[in-house]
Amino acid sequence: DGGITQSPKYLFRKEGQNVTLSCEQNLNHDAMYWYRQDPGQGLRLIYYSQIVNDFQKGDIAEGYSVSREKKESFPLTVTSAQKNPTAFYLCASSLQGTRGYTFGSGTRLTVV
Amino acid sequence: SQELEQSPQSLIVQEGKNLTINCTSSKTLYGLYWYKQKYGEGLIFLMMLQKGGEEKSHEKITAKLDEKKQQSSLHITASQPSHAGIYLCGADMFPYGQNFVFGPGTRLSVLP
Numbered sequence: 001d002g003g004i005t006q007s008p009k010y011l012f013r014k015e016g017q018n019v020t021l022s023c024e025q026n027l028n029h030d031a032m033y034w035y036r037q038d039p040g041q042g043l044r045l046i047y048y049s050q051i052v053n054d055f056q057k058g059d060i061a062e063g064y065s066v067s068r069e070k071k072e073s074f075p076l077t078v079t080s081a082q083k084n085p086t087a088f089y090l091c092a093s094s095l096q097g098t099r100g101y102t103f104g105s106g107t108r109l110t111v112v
Numbered sequence: 113s114q115e116l117e118q119s120p121q122s123l124i125v126q127e128g129k130n131l132t133i134n135c136t137s138s139k140t141l142y143g144l145y146w147y148k149q150k151y152g153e154g155l156i157f158l159m160m161l162q163k164g165g166e167e168k169s170h171e172k173i174t175a176k177l178d179e180k181k182q183q184s185s186l187h188i189t190a191s192q193p194s195h196a197g198i199y200l201c202g203a204d205m206f207p208y209g210q211n212f213v214f215g216p217g218t219r220l221s222v223l224p
Contacts, residue, residue, distance in 0.1 A: 006154075035214075042116075042200060043214040090154055099145055099204060099212055103154035 006091050006104035013078070013085070013111050021076045021107045023091035030096040032074035036060060037088040037106075046089075049074055050096065074080045078109060086111045115139065116215035122166045124221045125191050129177055133186040135201035142204040146175050146183045149198040149217070158186075188220075196222045 004025040005073075015020045021031065031050045035043040045058030049068040063082025066072055078085045088108050092101040117136045125131050135144065143162050144202045147155040161177035161184060168175050172189045188195055201215040 004154075038215055040121075042216040043202075045212075077166070092155075099143060099202070100157050100160060101147075101155070102157070103147075105154045106152065108152065 004091060004093050004102050005072045006107050009105065009109060011055060011107055011109045015111055016080045018077055018079050019109065020076070021089055021091075021109070023074045023076065023095040023104055024072055025074075025093045025100060025102070025104075026072060027093055028071070028091035029102070030071070030103075031094045032068070033068065033092045033094075033101065034058075034064070034074070035090045035092065037090060043090065046076065085109055115205060115213045115214075118199075118201060118215040118218050122219040122221075124223065127192060127222055127224050128190055130160055131188050131191055131220070132201050133219070133220070134205075135184045135186070135215050137182050137205070138201060139205050141177070141180070141181045143177075144177050144181075145183070145202040146186055147199060147200045147202060151197070155200065187211060190219075191222045193222045193224055196220055 007022045033048040034046040036046055037043050044060050046064050047055055047058055047066040049055035052071050054069055055066050055068050063079055065077045088106050090106045091104040094101045113120050119134045146158040151157045159175045164179040164181045166177045174187045177184045198217045200217045200218050204212055
């Protein structure tokens with residue numbers, strides 16, 4: 001079955017460390033997105049990519065980096081420059097030009 | 113302030129009761145999407161509305177978009193514990209294609 005897989009489900013990071021969250025989809029979707037979810041604030045867009053080897057900053061890109069070397073994969077790196085990284089991170093994908101996103105099950109990142 | 117407002121913020125109902133969740137914007141919406149999220153998981157796409165006055169139903173859930181395309185309601189008939197979760201609206205706003213935003217979500221609990 002086609003879908004979008006995020007790993008790991010839970011991640012703990014020490015302050016000052018970079019950490020990479022994985023997102024893989026086998027839906028043949030062109031576009032992929034990373035969102036951050038905090039209580040009471042809904043989802044905020046970090047980065048998005050509409051084609052391979054191209055990506056754009058979202059509303060809260062500072063302290064994050066991404067790559068899109070393959071259509072299926074869109075990993076997110078949370079760098080030590082991100083001041084408040086503890087959050088629930090959601091990856092999504094969609095066909096080009098549509099908004100009926102398919103979401104992954106999320107990664108909960110905690111800085112200890 | 114949020115570009116999309118949702119009300120109520122949270123809702124507790126007895127099983128079998130009807131309920132309505134609202135999503136409101138001060139701007140015209142080009143497309144309004146409803147998603148459901150179970151705690152700690154990804155979002156599941158429910159319905160999409162584009163035309164003013166449009167109404168769609170799926171099982172016991174009905175979504176409407178008003179004529180001005182600035183407000184949408186999600187109505188659940190005869191609620192069940194399986195309806196519990198967080199309901200989020202998302203919308204394409206001007207300028208189209210770049211500015212997709214999510215509401216903060218409404219947390220629904222259904223008591224058996």
